Each structure stands twice: as C-alpha cells, then as structure tokens.
Amino acid sequence: MNRRKLLQSLAIGLPAVLFASKLSAFSNDDAAQEFVEKIIAGPFSPTWESLSAYQTPEWFRDAKFGMWAHWGPQCQPEAGDWYAREMYMEGTRKYKFHLEKYGHPSQFGFKDVINTWKAEKWDPEALVSLYKSAGAKYFMALANHHDNLDLYDSKYQKDWNSTKQGAKKDIVGGWAAAAKKHNLPFAVSVHAAHTWSWLEVAQRADQNGPLAGVPYDGKLTKKDGKGKWWDGLDPQELYAQNHQLSENSLDNGAIHKQWNWGNGVTPPGKIYIEKFYNRTIDLINKYNPDMIYFDDSQFPLWPVSDAGLRIAAHFYNKSIKEKGKLNAVITGKILDEQQRKAMAWDIERGQSNMIEPLPWQIDTCLGDWHYDRSIYNRKGYKTAPKIIHTLVDVVSKNGNLMLNVPVRGDGSIDELERRIVEEIGVWMKANGESIYATRPWKIFGEGPAQNNSPALTAQGFNEGKGTPFGEHDIRFAVKDKSLFATVMAWPAEGSVQITSLKEGSAHYPEKINKVQLVATGQNLKFERNANGLKVYFPAEKPVASYANPLKIS
Structure with missing residues (x-):
C-alpha cells in the first residue's frame, strides 16, 4: 500500500487491527522506521471522527485537583524552565548562567548537564504522600520534556533515558509505584514531540566574543565522543538535530508560532515521528498510566502525522480491554470544538471565562515549570490562597486544576513549597466537600x-x-x-x-x-x-x- 492510499484508509476509519497490520508492513525509500508497536484492537480507530466518541471518565470529573512533578535534568541547574533551549541562546539569562556555572555550550552542552543530574534526595513515596495529604486526587509525573531524555526504562530511547544516564533511576517507575501505593490515579506528561524544532538552537554558534563561530554541540555525532564520558553514545539520538533549520530559526520567538508544525518549520522526518510513536506506546504499555498530558496543539505531531491519533486509539482501546470501560484521559491544548470531543482541553496558566460543556483542565505552577532558585530566593511562589481561589473558580466552570510543585535537581522540594502545600491541605481538609465530585451549577x-x-x-x-x-x-x-x-x-x-x-x-x-x-x-x-x-x-x-x-x- 503506498502512502497516499494509506492516508486515504485512515480518513475513512480503518479498523484498528487491520490498521496496525498495514502500518507494520509499510516502508519506502525514505527509510521510514517500521511501526514496531501495534495498536490494541477496540472500538476506537486513529481518526478524529472515531476518537470523537470519547467520554471523559467519572474519576477525572470527580477528582478536581491533581499535583504534578514536572521534574527532570533541566531542574539540575535550578535556573528555570526551558533551560535546555535557552542555554544555547546567546546573551540570555540562562546562556550567561551556563557560561558561569558550566562553561561554553560548545564544550559543555545539555548532554553534559544530564550527566551531572543524580537525583540523590529523591523520595517519590514521601512526596506523593505529602500531595495526597494536601488533597490531590491524582498525580502526574514528567515522562520526557522537549530535551528528549526519557525518564523511564525506554525501549526505543535506550541510550538516552534516566536508567542509563544522569540519575540512573527509573523515574516514572518510582512515581508510578508511589501513586499506586497511595491509591491515586497516575498520569504522565509527554513533551518530546517538539525536540525536533525546539532544540534547533543547539545547532548555533556565538555571533560575538572570543568563541564566535565555534559551533555548539548540537550537531555532534557518535564518532565525536572518543575519549569523552559519552564515548559510544550518539548525541543525535538525544538532540535530533541532523536536519535543516526551520525558517526564522534564529528568531528565538519563532518556536511559538511554529508549535502547530506550520509557519516554516522543517517537517520532522519519518524516523523521528515513528520513534516518538514507539516510545510513547512503550511508555503506556510498561507503566499503565490512567492519563496522558500532551504538551501539544491537539495530538502530538498533528497535522504532519497521524502518530498522535494512533497513540490515542491504542490508549483508549487498552483501557477498555483491561478495565472493562473507558477509564483513560488525554489532554491537549488549543483545541477546536470538534477536537475537544476526542480529548480533554488543557489550558496552560489560565482559565476559561465560562462553564465549559465538556470537562477540562488548567495546569499551573507554584513557580516556574522547572525549578528556579531565584524564585525561592525572592519568595516569589504563588500563595495557598491564590491556588485555592484558582481551584474554586475552575471547578465552578466544569474544570480540574493540575498544580506543579517544582522539584529541585536533587529530587527534593524546598521548605517554602512544603509550607504552601501543607497550607493547601488545611483548606482542603476543611472544605473539600465543596470541591470533590461536584458539578457546575446553572451559572458559575x-x-x-x-x-x-x-x-x-x-x-x-x-x-x-x-x-x-x-x-x-x-x-x-x-x-x-x-x-x-x-x-x-x-x-x-x-x-x-x-x-x-x-x-x-x-x-x-x-x-x-x-x-x-x-x-x-x-x-x-x-x-x-x-x-x-x-x-x-x-x-x-x-x-x-x-x-x-x-x-x-
């Protein structure tokens, strides 16, 4: 079956079993990776029309309040979110921080930051216990970020995952076990679809100063590692930068306009797409999450690929097969009315101004998404009253609140964060009846x-x-x-x-x-x-x- 006919079959909703078998047989001269991971058969097929039959499970609607550990190697420098990108952006705060702490990104890149991350104080059971006592009814862990390191025992990112590099620990596995012990639904957040364009900055070089023109480490390959700590590893398996720069790539703000895989972004290659698909199916099959948060407009890689639709069909069908009903949740951003029928709408650092007809979620943070020591130093965290006001407002509009508590590189949270979490728990213990298992009224x-x-x-x-x-x-x-x-x-x-x-x-x-x-x-x-x-x-x-x-x- 050629690619045109394959896509035509997707548009009319090819049954899942036949779909999987056709995809596994598909290959062409572009060296597209084989579709190794198969979609579980069930009522959902990888089309928008089929996925629009989705119904949000009651556990999610009743839970209202979840907590998130948005934690990985980008927390190690304690310099804030998007560190792996902005350390390569000459003149920015994180670039200057990186020069002072680690050295020039041509000599010490993000792969080397990963190598410094040890997570020596990480105690997932203690943190999940704290979050449950604060009133959280589900818990979410970062499975990978745009930096592309899988934080689990990844079959397809086998060299660049947290069991092999950095912490040398199965981070998702540890969080999953803690959530299970405390009887909390377990969620994972998946962000790696955007590494392709997000990390293009690693292909740059300084334009000024004594190292002007010396390339950063974004184009290094396996042969460049001889005699170094990463000898035998291929940085391109992590950075995914063996491709042409997108239009306006030197514009640091262009990434936001290209998040939907439009506006001149270099199209991701088939091998990259299918590797992401396989990695995510492996994550689902290995750790059995109840929920997946995609940091994407719609499903990941849409509309340049149907990989996200395939992942969703598999996830929903797996839930039905194993639990006897659809108990799974997927969230995505910037959804139109039709797309919100196929998944739950997520709003980042904001909230709707009306009662939404379908359940939705806000995600926000006490500070920055990745730990930022400067916010701690200036006591700049959101207060417990601010979080509770947000929660009450969101619940009145048919939504849930997912709150990230930034985790330090060593795996601990600081005393200011702990105090806020405990204060949230005081309010929730006294007033949780007005939050849990409620539904919106006639007006919010x-x-x-x-x-x-x-x-x-x-x-x-x-x-x-x-x-x-x-x-x-x-x-x-x-x-x-x-x-x-x-x-x-x-x-x-x-x-x-x-x-x-x-x-x-x-x-x-x-x-x-x-x-x-x-x-x-x-x-x-x-x-x-x-x-x-x-x-x-x-x-x-x-x-x-x-x-x-x-x-x-």
Missing part, C-alpha cells in the same frame, strides 16, 4: 472579578491578569441536592449578599431551609428577599478563611 458565579476576566491567548496565559477575588465574588457548584456558594474572602462587615439567590430567582426557585459554613458545619443565620440571600457569618473565623464555601439546601 457572580461578583466584580468576572466582569474583568481577560481573554485567553494561545494555549492560555490569562492567569493573574484579572481583578483579584474579594468578598463580593461568589463561585457555585452542586452535588446531590446541595448548592455550594463559595465566598472568596471573609466579609469585612460580617455578612454577604448573594444576588443570584434572591427570592423568586429563576436560578433557584426552591425554598432555602438551611445555610451551613462548610469548614465548621455551623448553621448560619440568613435572610432572603428580592435583593438576594443575605448570610450572616460567625464572629470567629475558621482556619484558611480566604475562601468560604456555604452549603445551601
């Missing part, structure tokens, strides 16, 4: 904050741009026959008026018999008239009174 809320909500840009990024929440901001959620109305600050005058619940309200025509403060279980005095439901708060504040759920029945 009222108050001035929603009138100044900034629009989403790209994959999100409207976080912190609106009006801060205050005592007049209310967020709603329902569970069984109870309505939860969370007042986003303790009212200064001792009472709050909820206009959406006024007498005769079309939203709540039923009689209100009881209002309780969830944190303490106290019955509160209230009055209902044509202006609203006025609730009188007690004289004594409960702990963590920066968000105060009321249970109305």
Whole structure:
C-alpha cells in the first residue's frame, strides 16, 4: 500500500487491527522506521471522527485537583524552565548562567548537564504522600520534556533515558509505584514531540566574543565522543538535530508560532515521528498510566502525522480491554470544538471565562515549570490562597486544576513549597466537600472579578491578569441536592449578599431551609428577599478563611 492510499484508509476509519497490520508492513525509500508497536484492537480507530466518541471518565470529573512533578535534568541547574533551549541562546539569562556555572555550550552542552543530574534526595513515596495529604486526587509525573531524555526504562530511547544516564533511576517507575501505593490515579506528561524544532538552537554558534563561530554541540555525532564520558553514545539520538533549520530559526520567538508544525518549520522526518510513536506506546504499555498530558496543539505531531491519533486509539482501546470501560484521559491544548470531543482541553496558566460543556483542565505552577532558585530566593511562589481561589473558580466552570510543585535537581522540594502545600491541605481538609465530585451549577458565579476576566491567548496565559477575588465574588457548584456558594474572602462587615439567590430567582426557585459554613458545619443565620440571600457569618473565623464555601439546601 503506498502512502497516499494509506492516508486515504485512515480518513475513512480503518479498523484498528487491520490498521496496525498495514502500518507494520509499510516502508519506502525514505527509510521510514517500521511501526514496531501495534495498536490494541477496540472500538476506537486513529481518526478524529472515531476518537470523537470519547467520554471523559467519572474519576477525572470527580477528582478536581491533581499535583504534578514536572521534574527532570533541566531542574539540575535550578535556573528555570526551558533551560535546555535557552542555554544555547546567546546573551540570555540562562546562556550567561551556563557560561558561569558550566562553561561554553560548545564544550559543555545539555548532554553534559544530564550527566551531572543524580537525583540523590529523591523520595517519590514521601512526596506523593505529602500531595495526597494536601488533597490531590491524582498525580502526574514528567515522562520526557522537549530535551528528549526519557525518564523511564525506554525501549526505543535506550541510550538516552534516566536508567542509563544522569540519575540512573527509573523515574516514572518510582512515581508510578508511589501513586499506586497511595491509591491515586497516575498520569504522565509527554513533551518530546517538539525536540525536533525546539532544540534547533543547539545547532548555533556565538555571533560575538572570543568563541564566535565555534559551533555548539548540537550537531555532534557518535564518532565525536572518543575519549569523552559519552564515548559510544550518539548525541543525535538525544538532540535530533541532523536536519535543516526551520525558517526564522534564529528568531528565538519563532518556536511559538511554529508549535502547530506550520509557519516554516522543517517537517520532522519519518524516523523521528515513528520513534516518538514507539516510545510513547512503550511508555503506556510498561507503566499503565490512567492519563496522558500532551504538551501539544491537539495530538502530538498533528497535522504532519497521524502518530498522535494512533497513540490515542491504542490508549483508549487498552483501557477498555483491561478495565472493562473507558477509564483513560488525554489532554491537549488549543483545541477546536470538534477536537475537544476526542480529548480533554488543557489550558496552560489560565482559565476559561465560562462553564465549559465538556470537562477540562488548567495546569499551573507554584513557580516556574522547572525549578528556579531565584524564585525561592525572592519568595516569589504563588500563595495557598491564590491556588485555592484558582481551584474554586475552575471547578465552578466544569474544570480540574493540575498544580506543579517544582522539584529541585536533587529530587527534593524546598521548605517554602512544603509550607504552601501543607497550607493547601488545611483548606482542603476543611472544605473539600465543596470541591470533590461536584458539578457546575446553572451559572458559575457572580461578583466584580468576572466582569474583568481577560481573554485567553494561545494555549492560555490569562492567569493573574484579572481583578483579584474579594468578598463580593461568589463561585457555585452542586452535588446531590446541595448548592455550594463559595465566598472568596471573609466579609469585612460580617455578612454577604448573594444576588443570584434572591427570592423568586429563576436560578433557584426552591425554598432555602438551611445555610451551613462548610469548614465548621455551623448553621448560619440568613435572610432572603428580592435583593438576594443575605448570610450572616460567625464572629470567629475558621482556619484558611480566604475562601468560604456555604452549603445551601
């Protein structure tokens, strides 16, 4: 079958078994890698039409709050996110940091940073236990980042994975075992589809200074390693830079415009694509995650390849075959209305301004995605009140919150982060009833904050741009026959008026018999008239009174 006919068969939804057998037989003069890993047979085929029959499982809808260890060798320098890219960008903060700490990237590249990463203080069981005590109902671990190092015992990235290089540990395996011990659904985040263009900076050389024109290490090959610590290893298996630069590659910002594999990006080769496919199927089969987070627009490598659709079909079919029902979740970014039927929409560092018809997720972080010592030094982490306000707002709009707690290179978290996590846990223990297993109400809320909500840009990024929440901001959620109305600050005058619940309200025509403060279980005095439901708060504040759920029945 030639490639044109193969793609035609995909468009009409070739059954999964036949699809897998056809793909495994496909090869051409371009030396495309064989489709080694096969798709499990089942109701889903690797087409958008077939995958649009997906239904989000109830465990994800009930969980509401997950925690993430976005941790790998880029945390070792403790200099922040995208270190493996920006250390090759002359003149930037991370480039200057790298020169001072490690030396010039022609002599000490990211492969060498990996070699310094030992993860000597990593205790996955202790960290997952902490996160569960803070109220997390699922846990996610980084499986690979754009730096392309697999953080697991990878069959297809066999030389450049964390069991062979750096930490010399099965990172995903350790996290998975800890999640299982604590009975938490386990998720993995997969980012490596973009290494192809993201790491093109490693092909550069300085334009100024004494080493101007000396190439960085991005084009090194196996033969260049003789006598070095990486003797016998091929850096191209990691860097994937044996290809032509994309258009505008010298523009450091061009990568953002090319994230959808358009706007002049050099098309990824077949070997690269099929290796990513095989690596991800191997990850799924070996560690059995309940959820995959793809740091991609839609499925990875779409629309230049159907590899992501094949991965999704396999993942969904595997869940059905092994668990008797579809229990798997995949998240992706920048999805149109049709694509959101095939996977859950993820918003990075931002949130929707409306109740979404389908479950979705926000991902955000206490600091930077990879650990940044400067944020610790200036005490710049998000506070527990900020995280709880975000969670309450997201839940009111049919979403979940995934929170990353940055992990240091040695595998530990710092004392400031631990204190924030523990404070989140205090609020969740007192008020979790208003969060877990709830569903959105007829409206998500009222108050001035929603009138100044900034629009989403790209994959999100409207976080912190609106009006801060205050005592007049209310967020709603329902569970069984109870309505939860969370007042986003303790009212200064001792009472709050909820206009959406006024007498005769079309939203709540039923009689209100009881209002309780969830944190303490106290019955509160209230009055209902044509202006609203006025609730009188007690004289004594409960702990963590920066968000105060009321249970109305």
